[in-house]
Amino acid sequence: MAFPAPFQNYALGDAYDEMFAAPAAPREQFQALYDRLQELPLAELRRRKHTADQAFLNQGITFTLSGRDEGMERIIPHDLLPRIITGAEWAVIETGLTQRIQALNEFLRDIYTDGHILNDKVVPRDIIFSCKHFRREMRGVQVPKDIYVTVVGTDLIRTPAGEFVVLEDNLRVPSGVSYMLTSRQVMKRAFPELFQTCDVRPIDHYGQALLATLREQAPDNRSDPTVVLLSPGVYNSAYFEHSYLARQMGVQLVEGRDLVVHDNIVHMRTTGGLRRVDVIYRRIDDDFIDPLSFRPDSILGVPGLFNAYRTGNVTLANAIGSGVADDKALYAYVPQIIRYYTGRDPILNQVETFLCSKPKQLQHVMENIGSLVVKAVGESGGYGMLIGPHSSKAEREDFLARIQAEPRNYIAQPTISISTAPCFIGGSGVEPRHVDLRPYILHGEKTTIVPGGLTRVALRKGSLVVNSSQGGGSKDTWVLN
Amino acid sequence: MDMLSRVADSLYWMSRYLERAEHIARVLEVYLSEQLEEYTGDDNNRWRTVVESIGLQAPDDLVEEDVGHWMAFDLSNQSSIVACIMSARDNARQVREQISSEMWEHLNRLFHRVRAASTTEDWSADQHEFLTEVKEGAHLFQGITDSTMNHGEGWHFIQLGRFMERAVSVSELIKVHFREHIPADDEEHHEGGDLLKSCTAFEAYCKVYTADFKPLRISEFLLLNREFPHSICFAIDQVEVSLKALPQSADRRVGDRALRLVGKLKAMLSFSQIDEIMAIGLPVFLAEIDRQCNQIHIALHQIYIEYPVETAIQF
Numbered sequence A: 001m002a003f004p005a006p007f008q009n010y011a012l013g014d015a016y017d018e019m020f021a022a023p024a025a026p027r028e029q030f031q032a033l034y035d036r037l038q039e040l041p042l043a044e045l046r047r048r049k050h051t052a053d054q055a056f057l058n059q060g061i062t063f064t065l066s067g068r069d070e071g072m073e074r075i076i077p078h079d080l081l082p083r084i085i086t087g088a089e090w091a092v093i094e095t096g097l098t099q100r101i102q103a104l105n106e107f108l109r110d111i112y113t114d115g116h117i118l119n120d121k122v123v124p125r126d127i128i129f130s131c132k133h134f135r136r137e138m139r140g141v142q143v144p145k146d147i148y149v150t151v152v153g154t155d156l157i158r159t160p161a162g163e164f165v166v167l168e169d170n171l172r173v174p175s176g177v178s179y180m181l182t183s184r185q186v187m188k189r190a191f192p193e194l195f196q197t198c199d200v201r202p203i204d205h206y207g208q209a210l211l212a213t214l215r216e217q218a219p220d221n222r223s224d225p226t227v228v229l230l231s232p233g234v235y236n237s238a239y240f241e242h243s244y245l246a247r248q249m250g251v252q253l254v255e256g257r258d259l260v261v262h263d264n265i266v267h268m269r270t271t272g273g274l275r276r277v278d279v280i281y282r283r284i285d286d287d288f289i290d291p292l293s294f295r296p297d298s299i300l301g302v303p304g305l306f307n308a309y310r311t312g313n314v315t316l317a318n319a320i321g322s323g324v325a326d327d328k329a330l331y332a333y334v335p336q337i338i339r340y341y342t343g344r345d346p347i348l349n350q351v352e353t354f355l356c357s358k359p360k361q362l363q364h365v366m367e368n369i370g371s372l373v374v375k376a377v378g379e380s381g382g383y384g385m386l387i388g389p390h391s392s393k394a395e396r397e398d399f400l401a402r403i404q405a406e407p408r409n410y411i412a413q414p415t416i417s418i419s420t421a422p423c424f425i426g427g428s429g430v431e432p433r434h435v436d437l438r439p440y441i442l443h444g445e446k447t448t449i450v451p452g453g454l455t456r457v458a459l460r461k462g463s464l465v466v467n468s469s470q471g472g473g474s475k476d477t478w479v480l481n
Numbered sequence B: 001m002d003m004l005s006r007v008a009d010s011l012y013w014m015s016r017y018l019e020r021a022e023h024i025a026r027v028l029e030v031y032l033s034e035q036l037e038e039y040t041g042d043d044n045n046r047w048r049t050v051v052e053s054i055g056l057q058a059p060d061d062l063v064e065e066d067v068g069h070w071m072a073f074d075l076s077n078q079s080s081i082v083a084c085i086m087s088a089r090d091n092a093r094q095v096r097e098q099i100s101s102e103m104w105e106h107l108n109r110l111f112h113r114v115r116a117a118s119t120t121e122d123w124s125a126d127q128h129e130f131l132t133e134v135k136e137g138a139h140l141f142q143g144i145t146d147s148t149m150n151h152g153e154g155w156h157f158i159q160l161g162r163f164m165e166r167a168v169s170v171s172e173l174i175k176v177h178f179r180e181h182i183p184a185d186d187e188e189h190h191e192g193g194d195l196l197k198s199c200t201a202f203e204a205y206c207k208v209y210t211a212d213f214k215p216l217r218i219s220e221f222l223l224l225n226r227e228f229p230h231s232i233c234f235a236i237d238q239v240e241v242s243l244k245a246l247p248q249s250a251d252r253r254v255g256d257r258a259l260r261l262v263g264k265l266k267a268m269l270s271f272s273q274i275d276e277i278m279a280i281g282l283p284v285f286l287a288e289i290d291r292q293c294n295q296i297h298i299a300l301h302q303i304y305i306e307y308p309v310e311t312a313i314q315f
Helices: A028-039 A042-058 A087-112 A125-129 A177-190 A192-198 A206-215 A239-249 A305-311 A322-326 A330-342 A359-371 A393-405 B005-037 B046-053 B064-072 B081-094 B101-118 B124-148 B153-180 B191-198 B202-209 B215-224 B232-245 B252-271 B274-280 B282-305
Strands: A020-022 A062-064 A073-075 A083-085 A151-158 A164-170 A227-230 A252-254 A259-262 A265-270 A273-276 A279-282 A315-317 A372-376 A385-387 A410-414 A420-425 A429-434 A440-443 A447-449 A455-458 A472-475 A477-479
Touching: A028 A083, A028 A192, A042 A073, A042 A177, A083 A087, A087 A151, A087 A164, A087 A322, A087 A330, A087 A440, A087 A447, A125 A330, A164 A322, A164 A330, A177 A192, A177 A206, A177 A239, A177 A472, A206 A227, A206 A239, A206 A279, A206 A315, A206 A440, A227 A239, A239 A252, A259 A305, A265 A305, A265 B005, A305 A315, A322 A330, A359 A372, A359 A393, A359 A410, A385 A393, A393 A410, A420 A455, A429 A455, B005 B046, B005 B064, B005 B081, B005 B124, B005 B153, B005 B191, B005 B282, B046 B064, B046 B153, B064 B081, B064 B124, B081 B101, B101 B124, B124 B153, B153 B191, B153 B215, B153 B232, B153 B282, B191 B202, B191 B215, B202 B215, B215 B232, B215 B274, B232 B252, B232 B282, B252 B282, B274 B282
Parallel strands: A083 A477, A227 A252, A227 A279, A279 A315
Antiparallel strands: A062 A073, A151 A164, A151 A440, A259 A265, A265 A273, A372 A385, A372 A410, A420 A429, A440 A447, A455 A472
């Protein structure tokens, strides 16, 4: 059976397709969208696409590539069609991520205090101590309610078998949640009729949930705590998101220069005098947060902040040093970590990973580099990565040399054909493109995941790289009731 | 919610820079149109005076033909119109979420237009249009600000920036003008018309005094008139209004200082008469205004922006 218009160029490949089980046979959750797309004339789709893009531009939903030059602000490419997940699929994701994040939080508490998991040799010590995100300074620091990670963005991919698996965790300063929220606003205007028929679960309460999670971590249970969002400033690529979240929560958006530490108490400078700050949702990396404790050349940070934190007078979310748990080499041990702390098997599987620091696995990587994806452990955003099947001989040789020079720095994974979802391409029709999914997890006394997430799309045909810095786009994610 | 000191500072400077851009556009336009008629023909250094009247020093290699371009577009001149609008926009960008999106969009658009104009080869054909655009752009921004932003603390810092800059720049303009022209009291003073136009005061003056340009009256109008929005007295009245609307400073001793200073200046402007001012000498009086404005500016900064941490800690 052939695809009807506008799906005339839709070709199903090896990858799992989110929409179609077979040509012209949409999965149940996509039926309404499928029907609607055939009714709407192309011109109408183009009009809706234009309106949506305009809405992003007018609201200033942009990201900056780098530098402060004019014209560097861009809107993140946005696809018009939603990616739809059933309630049953979501239930698995939700329980799986909750289990994973609680285990990782417990792991952080353990390695920064007693180190049981290291003594029991479940995770080798050297992998922790050689990780550049491990902060020796955090040893023995009392973290309020033992909450090390507050906001997590975990990247999931769907394998050809249709199973959601974890690709990586982001436990430092995950970004992109503003795209999830604004994209939903835009989509409500683009497809109001579908929202009614599909019964889409709402995500608008993210701001309140984030604020509530931050407030419950206030030091000494201070009543009516003051929460602020600490941003590196307007030249940061995610500044739009920082200011958007601050507005959604109704908290001050501060920069390092707005804060002063006196007697280990953090204050912000306001026109009415100094105001005590209790909880800082920080969007600055560990390295830059306090020039007295970490990088002395940082001008973004707040001198003395770490000491105030260590004294317990202020809460930082996420905690300093949480990045050790999203190290790509540690990732290989996460299933064991989950078993160790929960006594159960992981609900969500993850991608098989070869550690180049292990001689046997290194050999496997060397021999099979053409079919593997190689990643530098400390990099993110799609940088420092080699996709074997799409690489040239010179690139592979370059990577082999780099791996041999610093094996600890590299891991490899099999190349997975991640799932595809329908996208409105070039104003002329609907075609499949590869997608991933990043749900945002709020972890406090309880764990909250708003139903949905950021679906990132590799808009270039055939490409598997979804990062916005590498030409990726985003689309709205609908979780149905 | 309390306002961050950094935000207040950016709003203040955004507003000052924009006021300054508008002021320079006005002065430049008057100069350029007066050039066309050349009734001051014998005075070859007229353009130097114009540069000084906006508080600048012309660089040695600047020649008469380039002065318009230098005042409007030269980025090495920190007070060129383009540089001022750029600084206003930079400040606005730092506090984009604190101002209304209409304000930001308008200022951003103005900036892009002005920058586009600065790259055209020959601007002399469009001088008038360009300067009008800047003036209207600044007026429109004020209107948008007044009708789309909460008239809360942030708005008052914008008012403070606008009127502090206005007081200082009008004072500078009068000072330089009457240094060059010291006609006798009863003499007709043609150049006075240009001075008034530089402050958009021509029509307003004529309504009060008719088109009878006497130095004494012109000075009186620009210094002491309570109703004309570009007079120094009016500007200082507005500064006082906004200052009183700001929240009490944590430290009362310094908090009262700004109010005391502005009250003093206001009293000086309210209760002086123009013949007294002439008797002590106009330059002396203007220098006093300048000094006091500067003190108010410093006090504002010390109270709300850069206060020492030690005094602000509440024990």
